Amino acid sequence: MNTKKPLVSINNVVKHFDISGGLLDQLSFKGGKIRYEKTTVKAVNDISLFVNRGETLSVVGESGCGKSTLARVIMGLYPPNSGQVLYDGQRIDNLSHNQWLPFRKKMQMIFQDPYASLNPRKTVRQTLEEPLRFHNPRLTSTQVNDKIAEVVEQVGVDPVWITRYPHEFSGGQRQRISIARGLILDPEFIVADEPVSALDVSIQAQILNLLMELAEKRNLTYLFITHDLSVVNHISTRVAVLYLGTLCELACAHDLFCEPRHPYTRALISAIPKVGEKKAKHIRLKGEVPTPVFLPRGCVFHGRCVYANDRCTREVPELMELSNGGFVACHAVEENRSME
Amino acid sequence: MKKKLQKFKESYFLYSFKRDKVAMTSFIVLVLFLIIALTAPWISPMDPYDDHNIDIMNSEIPPMWMDGGSSEFILGTDNMGRDMLSTMFYGLRTSIIIGLGAVSLQAVLGVVLGLTAGYMGAKTDAILMRIADIQFSFPYLMVAIFIGAMFQVVFGVGLYEQLAVPLLVIIIGVSNWPMFARTIRASVMGEKHKEYVEAARVIGLPRLTIMFRHVLPNSLTSVMVIFTIQVGSAVQSEAALSFLGLGMPVTRPSLGSLIRAGQEYIFSGSWWITIFPGLLLVIFVLVISLLGDWLRDVLNPKLYKG
Amino acid sequence: MSHLLEVRDLEVKFALRSGDITAIDGIDFTLDQGERLGIVGESGAGKSVTGFSIINLISKPGFISRGSIYFEGNKISDYSDSQMRTIRGNRISMIFQDPMMTLNPVFTIGFQMIETLRAHKKISKSDARAIALEKLKKVQIPSPEERLDQYPHELSGGMRQRIIIAISLLVNPAIIIADEPTTALDVTIQAEIMDLLQQLCETEKMGLILITHDLGVVSQVTEKIAVMYAGKIIEFGPTDQVVHSPVHPYTTGLIGSIPGSTAPGEKLLQIPGMMPTLSNIPEGCAFNPRCDLCEPICTRKTPPLEKKQNGTMAACHIKD
Numbered sequence: 001m002n003t004k005k006p007l008v009s010i011n012n013v014v015k016h017f018d019i020s021g022g023l024l025d026q027l028s029f030k031g032g033k034i035r036y037e038k039t040t041v042k043a044v045n046d047i048s049l050f051v052n053r054g055e056t057l058s059v060v061g062e063s064g065c066g067k068s069t070l071a072r073v074i075m076g077l078y079p080p081n082s083g084q085v086l087y088d089g090q091r092i093d094n095l096s097h098n099q100w101l102p103f104r105k106k107m108q109m110i111f112q113d114p115y116a117s118l119n120p121r122k123t124v125r126q127t128l129e130e131p132l133r134f135h136n137p138r139l140t141s142t143q144v145n146d147k148i149a150e151v152v153e154q155v156g157v158d159p160v161w162i163t164r165y166p167h168e169f170s171g172g173q174r175q176r177i178s179i180a181r182g183l184i185l186d187p188e189f190i191v192a193d194e195p196v197s198a199l200d201v202s203i204q205a206q207i208l209n210l211l212m213e214l215a216e217k218r219n220l221t222y223l224f225i226t227h228d229l230s231v232v233n234h235i236s237t238r239v240a241v242l243y244l245g246t247l248c249e250l251a252c253a254h255d256l257f258c259e260p261r262h263p264y265t266r267a268l269i270s271a272i273p274k275v276g277e278k279k280a281k282h283i284r285l286k287g288e289v290p291t292p293v294f295l296p297r298g299c300v301f302h303g304r305c306v307y308a309n310d311r312c313t314r315e316v317p318e319l320m321e322l323s324n325g326g327f328v329a330c331h332a333v334e335e336n337r338s339m340e
Numbered sequence: 341m342k343k344k345l346q347k348f349k350e351s352y353f354l355y356s357f358k359r360d361k362v363a364m365t366s367f368i369v370l371v372l373f374l375i376i377a378l379t380a381p382w383i384s385p386m387d388p389y390d391d392h393n394i395d396i397m398n399s400e401i402p403p404m405w406m407d408g409g410s411s412e413f414i415l416g417t418d419n420m421g422r423d424m425l426s427t428m429f430y431g432l433r434t435s436i437i438i439g440l441g442a443v444s445l446q447a448v449l450g451v452v453l454g455l456t457a458g459y460m461g462a463k464t465d466a467i468l469m470r471i472a473d474i475q476f477s478f479p480y481l482m483v484a485i486f487i488g489a490m491f492q493v494v495f496g497v498g499l500y501e502q503l504a505v506p507l508l509v510i511i512i513g514v515s516n517w518p519m520f521a522r523t524i525r526a527s528v529m530g531e532k533h534k535e536y537v538e539a540a541r542v543i544g545l546p547r548l549t550i551m552f553r554h555v556l557p558n559s560l561t562s563v564m565v566i567f568t569i570q571v572g573s574a575v576q577s578e579a580a581l582s583f584l585g586l587g588m589p590v591t592r593p594s595l596g597s598l599i600r601a602g603q604e605y606i607f608s609g610s611w612w613i614t615i616f617p618g619l620l621l622v623i624f625v626l627v628i629s630l631l632g633d634w635l636r637d638v639l640n641p642k643l644y645k646g
Numbered sequence: 647m648s649h650l651l652e653v654r655d656l657e658v659k660f661a662l663r664s665g666d667i668t669a670i671d672g673i674d675f676t677l678d679q680g681e682r683l684g685i686v687g688e689s690g691a692g693k694s695v696t697g698f699s700i701i702n703l704i705s706k707p708g709f710i711s712r713g714s715i716y717f718e719g720n721k722i723s724d725y726s727d728s729q730m731r732t733i734r735g736n737r738i739s740m741i742f743q744d745p746m747m748t749l750n751p752v753f754t755i756g757f758q759m760i761e762t763l764r765a766h767k768k769i770s771k772s773d774a775r776a777i778a779l780e781k782l783k784k785v786q787i788p789s790p791e792e793r794l795d796q797y798p799h800e801l802s803g804g805m806r807q808r809i810i811i812a813i814s815l816l817v818n819p820a821i822i823i824a825d826e827p828t829t830a831l832d833v834t835i836q837a838e839i840m841d842l843l844q845q846l847c848e849t850e851k852m853g854l855i856l857i858t859h860d861l862g863v864v865s866q867v868t869e870k871i872a873v874m875y876a877g878k879i880i881e882f883g884p885t886d887q888v889v890h891s892p893v894h895p896y897t898t899g900l901i902g903s904i905p906g907s908t909a910p911g912e913k914l915l916q917i918p919g920m921m922p923t924l925s926n927i928p929e930g931c932a933f934n935p936r937c938d939l940c941e942p943i944c945t946r947k948t949p950p951l952e953k954k955q956n957g958t959m960a961a962c963h964i965k966d
Contacts, residue, residue, distance in 0.1 A: 062833065062834065063832055072538070075542055077541055100544060101544050104542065104543060104544035107542075109538070109539065111535040111538065111539060113535055116534045116535045116536060117534075117535035117538075118536055118539075119554055120558060121558060130540075130543070130545070131543040131545075134543065134544070134545060135543075135544070170920050178539075181539065181543075185543075200688035200859060200920075201859060201860075201861070201903050202688060202899060202900060202903050202921075203688075203920060204903065204905075205903030205915065205916045205917070206916045206918075208905060208914055209913050209916055213913075227832065227833070229833065230904065230905040230906040231905045233906060233910055234905035234906060234908075234910050234911070235905070236910075253910060254910070267834055268833060268834060270837075271833045271834045272862070273840075273862030273863045273865075273866050274862055274865075275861050275865050275889055275901055275907070282834075284838065288788075288802055288804075289832075355663070
């Protein structure tokens, strides 16, 4: 697919969660027979994508589409049910805790909720010191202090404040500290899980600017998880659109916003509220989002798609490459059905 | 340190404490009791453990303000001729030692097992919690009778009298740990999905470090409340056991064994032998419950209004 | 008194143990029949408190310390609790971010709608059910008959919000106050709910007060916008003017911080610092520490809200 070697690639990753509880809950009585049934949430279904070195790949989708699960599978927080995660050509999804450690220094994560992502009982200094000392036990105190001062400065927090506890900071400041924790090990790849969605608009702009600035300075690669399409358009190189745990479309940001192909992407983009633009007619989807417990047969989007036909209800569309280098998984696009 | 003191002075904790008269009074009474328990050997008029001080001729002397009372024995004497006040001081001391010891044991067991169950989840959780259920369904009295009887048969009554305190600590401690385990488990299960725990995992910290250094400190608030309330209930359990003759021997009485010793004499008119220790026990348990209630209200973030 | 709703010099304070703090510091605005007003601001600006104070539902340590609110010519800020109840949920409805704040999880949708109707009007159960059904159709809920017998937890977030809107329509309100009604919803659903609200305002001649942090949403739905900062309205005017030619540097900054207002990959315009906490509002113009155009007067004198050349009212010392 690509001549450059991607930094991170995931192949056919599947992640299902068992939510059926204890043994007794799994037994059900139907049609005169006792049956043993597990209820699983199909969070991620057979997703493959890659992240190139130095780019920002955004993963977008609405709540419950599996984007956060995907991020956590990549970071090794959840083991995938099947499929592979590769970092720089090495498989990392099946490593033991100790084998993971060298990758932990290269891959870090920034979280959504600045109020939950910092341990309330640790000072900023302790929060930053812990990963540093854990991964580099031989550092002297001066080296540790210098490193903390450097990173704290870079994210725009006054070094005087590092002896304080998280509750003494505002949401934006906490997010900066959380970013500092992500950077303290000098990673090259960062998964950012909705890093600005809990923040106010003016603070959100500050953090987005900071993230872009850091990417440039430190040559970072981002996997950016978000539901906010205007943020996506602003910062991404390429965008992957997820719906119900399935990849619908993957394209470079400009193409995706100017010329969305998948019916779902088109609806999403038409629904972005834009300041000062009188409302353009947005594309209305029919029906309701199905639960990821009972996935529809065929294309997962067929129940809400106005272009769906019989084939969509039977056959799962394959991801196909387009002339502009993007990918889309849709029978309607493949068959060139009219979409006006 | 100075800064911490300053912070404490401005805290909501102290503020609400100062405004709550009940909590304040309870706290003062509790501190008074603790001081008495701690200094019993020095402040008691006599040493009730020392046979030389005991004169059977002095038995059943009423309190000093009654007919036949003596200023030597302010609250009178018991059936063995011991000074009631001194015996109660020593009894309170024994009760508190057993109470605190048993609850500490409960807390250690409960916290470690509850943390493990809550953090590990799945099978570990299921197994530990079923053990807790089984433990809960055994009345501690049964356990106490069983262990106490076994011990007396195997090692003899003499050794039992010597080792009664640690034995009671273990009996009451072991039979009540599920209380702590369940509470800790519930708050650990709430904590462990928070993003700071995920962040610690992303850093690659070992599981035990995450459990004890990140999750545990954030789950301990609820333990403070149960700890207080459990001390009250452990003292009560001890009293009940002693009252049934399964606890402290009469020669080294706790509040419970004093009440038991005295109740035979109620009908012969010597009510003070049982009523005074009984009152002390009631007041002690009451102040602990009141303090526990107050602590729960203060620490409950839902009720917290700044 | 020609306006449907008139808020005059409203001041709301919260009594804390460290003393009173001012959450809303003297705001004025009006709303006419069928008009749609947006109140925009970041968290802590006082926009939700404004909404609550109109229907006198400010939670405990808070109280209206000055000013008055007129609704249909009556001074409702003086109303007793029982008088207020004839207006709240009847003539003025409120929609919250979390629909479950209003829906009772143990009763069916139909039961709750019928109860609401019968609390305000004397009608039979079957008539009430018919009205409920009609309102559900009005908010474009698919298979409304079925919904009546469902419990709130069986519905999705977007559907619940529609139900809430249907419930508020039961009594033909003159004003709907919607406090972040779509913040918890996905974009596609958000667009639908906003469409619905706008449409209803037009067909039912209802006034709408839309409280939100999202300038994008507000600018598409409302006719007037009030921008709030630290408890004050700092810019107020017709949506087009506020969005396209804002006067106040905060409004300008807020619009510039929205991703999409600059070319992709470029730096966003950013307002330095953050909103002051209510207990710590700076002297003079509350925005002065964050303002690029700050002059000596800004740190001394609070600018009044006054007419500017672009057609909006703004509270700023800069000349236009």
